[in-house]
Amino acid sequence: MKAVGLVTEYNPLHNGHLYHLATAKQLVNADVVVAVMSGNFTQRAEPAILDKWHRTKAALLAGVDLVVELPVQFAVQPAHLFAHGAITLLDSLQVTDFVFGAEHADWNFGDLVAAEDQFEPVNFSHFNATYATLFNDQLQRQTGIALTEPNDILAFGYTKANLQLATPIQLHAIKRTGSAYHDENIDDQINQIGSASAIRKAVTDGNLAYENLVPPQTAFNLKQLKHVNDWEDLYPLLRYQLIQAPLTYIHQIYQMSEGLEYRLKRAAQTATSFREFMQLAKSKRYTYSRLQRVCLYTLLQVSTQEMQVRFKTPYLRVLGFNHSGQKYLHQIKKTVKIPIITKVDVELKKQQLQLDYRAGKLFEQLSASEQDLRRKPIIV
């Protein structure tokens, strides 16, 4: 069986994703579609609008054959680590091809990756700008190309991580259609395709215009939502932790660099909403996403040391499959080199899956349903 891989957030699954899915299958002439999907927190460290189980079911109903979770240690990361984690799982899953969207699908991302070898070394700490800005300046100087759009940046990351594999996967960049990632305007969408962020905004606003932009299962789930998960709901916990925990403890948090703990602690003392907190905490030095990720790491109390351990022990957490997906899983089972996890028991919860488990428990404080223990893969 020939398998094509996708890397997704499905936050939520919408018509643009259906197009991507159909195109990928056709392009590669694949027997099965395997999706590596973020769990309950997205790359930008936002709680997903629907939990991973609802999103898995929607994916399976839309035609994905097998859904595997991208663990939180890879899912909530800047593009290069997110891409590295995703490629590692796709490689373990033995897909021959990987299809992803990019704003500039016609670029030769391999050439861009090669250009990086020519970069002059930069000392980030000397500059009052984000790492992304510095990186881009150099890339533009070398290649004339500005790598600024989110899917182009991911495409670069995938290409780079893929080149490090013993047997690289065949990569296919396809042009993203419809609204741009940041477009929050839901009206007048092209071919009933709207961006995930426009759909989330419509859900939050109670604007039902999103209904035509998502498959029926997603529309049903979004309408059932009593409560839209966002950072404002997590802020009391973040505020609590930043105030009560000693500086030395906050200092050990992953990515808490260059005295950022002082800045965050200070902002938490006075800010009574997450919005206000971010205004106080933000500086030119950090992107909004970077700060938001550090906030999530703080909530998960994940130290640099723990993160290093988690990076070294990959696994395949199966969230759901259909008959084809099950057959494919059976086919590759004997040759997959990392553990395949279908059920989280107490031992896994304490060891390998500790961080995913904690992320699930944190999400449970918003969604009120247990995310890992006693959960079985969704089968459709």
Add this chain to the structure above:
Amino acid sequence: MKAVGLVTEYNPLHNGHLYHLATAKQLVNADVVVAVMSGNFTQRAEPAILDKWHRTKAALLAGVDLVVELPVQFAVQPAHLFAHGAITLLDSLQVTDFVFGAEHADWNFGDLVAAEDQFEPVNFSHFNATYATLFNDQLQRQTGIALTEPNDILAFGYTKANLQLATPIQLHAIKRTGSAYHDENIDDQINQIGSASAIRKAVTDGNLAYENLVPPQTAFNLKQLKHVNDWEDLYPLLRYQLIQAPLTYIHQIYQMSEGLEYRLKRAAQTATSFREFMQLAKSKRYTYSRLQRVCLYTLLQVSTQEMQVRFKTPYLRVLGFNHSGQKYLHQIKKTVKIPIITKVDVELKKQQLQLDYRAGKLFEQLSASEQDLRRKPIIV
């Protein structure tokens, strides 16, 4: 000026307290009444029904001349440490007399304290019973007296701590009138005196029968309460902390003894309310109050090490005064041996008052008003 001391929680101030106040002043023929009052958390580690500022104002309006805060490191403690902290402050405040209520005001508490010297050493860890039970068994064997009522136990603690002073204070136990501490029934109260817990329950239930049992200022404040502070409101934070923090970190918490961290962590995984949590966490070994205090220490993330430092650095935090109180404060100022604090600045917040400050910030997450920074003593 001759000063009489009181040790209070005023949670909330009620008619029984007014009786106590008048009796104390008359008994000693005092010029000023000085009250050492718990801050925002009570001895049983419960958030006070009104914050320390509202309770201070009510106390001053009722005739107390000077209110000083019993810091959280002493206020949220079993009787012997609570009493030790209170006596230390009364001694620093140079009161000549201290009047307290006891269920058995006629007992000779000095004799009971002396009896303790004859106790056989007990190894607590061998027994499946609370320390209080073991202590009482021995006391009863030695003296025939059962020290079981809460104010008798405090009276014992005061007497013992007082005997350790260079110049002991004159102690006066007076009989508590009206409802017993644990009596939650508000109807049919003797002489319009109801227990604080009966009044709190009435407030929670929206039963206005408490109105006749409290002075007008307290009644006014309780009626304004939009929200009654209780542990259910703190539970999301406790649950968060017990799940996300590593075992090794929880282990360092003050009073987290004998593997209690495993028990609490386990209970937090499944319990979705504080009530359910306590049912799972409770064992014969720990009293409810003891467990509740450990929960508060966990929330405040106070380590054994930090608590030791806090014990060694007493201070007088002035919450409010009237003209007589101010005069008295002026009179003793030059000879008081510990710092008198009337305003919390950034330095105090970081150092000496760190724990009170954190307790105030935790309380603020319930009450939405800053408790320490930029607050001045209440003057009536």
